[in-house]
Amino acid sequence: MRVLRVLALTMAVPLTLSVTAACSTGAAGDGDTEAVEAASGVDADAFPVTIEHALGETTIEDEPKRVVAAGFSGADFPLSLGVVPVGAAKITYAGTEEFSTTYFDDALAEIDGAEAPTRLDETDGLPVDEIVRLEPDLVTATQSGITQEEYDTLTDAGIDVVAYPNAPYTTTWQESLEMEGRALGRSELAAQIEDETTQLIADTAEEFPQLQDKTFTFGGPNAGDFSSFYVYTDQDNRPRLLTDLGMKNTEFVQENSEDGQFLFNVSSERASSLDADVFLTYATSEDEVADLASNPLTRQIPAIADNRWYATVDVTEAVGFSAPSPLSLPSALERYVPQVAAAVDGNGSGS
Known part of the structure; x- marks a missing residue:
């Protein structure tokens, strides 16, 4: 019997009303690809913002335009806030042929002009060089196993990084949503999505x-x-x-x-x-x-x-x-x- 140890590490209709409520997006591709410009859904006085996490403290001065999302479900959080990451982890377990998920693709299709992110192989850790080539101004890694060395390399390259609050792979979806809502200047929308999702859990119970x-x-x-x-x-x-x-x-x-x-x-x-x-x-x-x-x-x-x-x-x-x-x-x-x-x-x- 083959062991599903990979499951220890990973792990219907998306909330499209919430996804489309915000619409500042980025397009995937090489570092010189311009972001898709749209009306901003950023909260008033959202920036600058300082976010503390397990690997340091990150101050984001302005609204991020190019976001890379690390971790298996990492791309879901900016997308649920209407921000399309330019890079995201390859979904090799339970993913599509394009290394995505059906619920991510469904939500992506709700945003006009959005392109699928470049998918990055995280099998041996974060592909730091590939991330740098995408020229992001923010890496969200709240749902990842990013190491201190990877974090330091990215920040030394001038890229803001928001890591997990406590330990790798133990962040709750609520924590990720709150932290990334602040990082993207969309705390109000994040709170709305949390309320909707919490109600869905309560209804299921x-x-x-x-x-x-x-x-x-x-x-x-x-x-x-x-x-x-x-x-x-x-x-x-x-x-x-x-x-x-x-x-x-x-x-x-x-x-x-x-x-x-x-x-x-x-x-x-x-x-x-x-x-x-x-x-x-x-x-x-x-x-x-x-x-x-x-x-x-x-x-x-x-x-x-x-x-x-x-x-x-x-x-x-x-x-x-x-x-x-x-x-x-x-x-x-x-x-x-x-x-x-x-x-x-x-x-x-x-x-």
């Missing part, structure tokens, strides 16, 4: 009352022999969203969650400690789902033995939970949450 106060464990096997399991902590966005829906992390997960860490490992001998009202995981195929359902080690987890578990096979189904944004969450809530509710009811992946 109301639709599935069986989720309320139910405990969950979100993790999976690290290797084909099931020698150990990874478990997402309460600082990962997947558990955060489930708690927003009214669910609860188990005491075991809470006790083993450390600051700045989005997962921890558990040996197979302790598999029974992963029990909860529902167990959530990933699989690459239906054959792997069958392996999880029948293997004696995984069946030590009572939720799996009792069919109160769900394994995502469709990589696009739950990507909005691993890398949530105002653009990805509507689809994730619509497609993934009903599966979680079914598992809570005992109609899980073993059915």
Whole structure:
């Protein structure tokens, strides 16, 4: 059984009314490509603004015209604010043939004159040289794993960078939206989008009352022999969203969650400690789902033995939970949450 460790690192209709409410955009391409000019949606007295983050303090003097967005879901945040990044991460997991996502492309199509951003390969870290060649005046990296060295190189090149507030890959979608709203001078619109998205989460929770106060464990096997399991902590966005829906992390997960860490490992001998009202995981195929359902080690987890578990096979189904944004969450809530509710009811992946 091949392990989906990549999932530990990634991770319907977008909010087009919010996206089109602002319209200052940039076009993709080489460094000499001019930005698409449109009426500004910038708040009054938005600049200069100083933003503190884990790697330093960034003062942005004027409205950014050319923005590069780092991180899997990084491009979603400026686009949700009506700003089209000139560069963005390649979406190699659950992406389209153009290394984008359907919800990003749908939102992009709502902005007249907008072009798709240049997609950058972040497999081995931020491609700093490629970013510099795009001549951005701002790099948003709130949802990324940008290192201090990468940050220093970009700032030494005269580029403003806004990094994550605390630790890599642990930023909430609300934090990213607020920070990037300030960086782009669109705090009022960011607050409006947060209210809309929060209401959508609340509406979904109301639709599935069986989720309320139910405990969950979100993790999976690290290797084909099931020698150990990874478990997402309460600082990962997947558990955060489930708690927003009214669910609860188990005491075991809470006790083993450390600051700045989005997962921890558990040996197979302790598999029974992963029990909860529902167990959530990933699989690459239906054959792997069958392996999880029948293997004696995984069946030590009572939720799996009792069919109160769900394994995502469709990589696009739950990507909005691993890398949530105002653009990805509507689809994730619509497609993934009903599966979680079914598992809570005992109609899980073993059915």
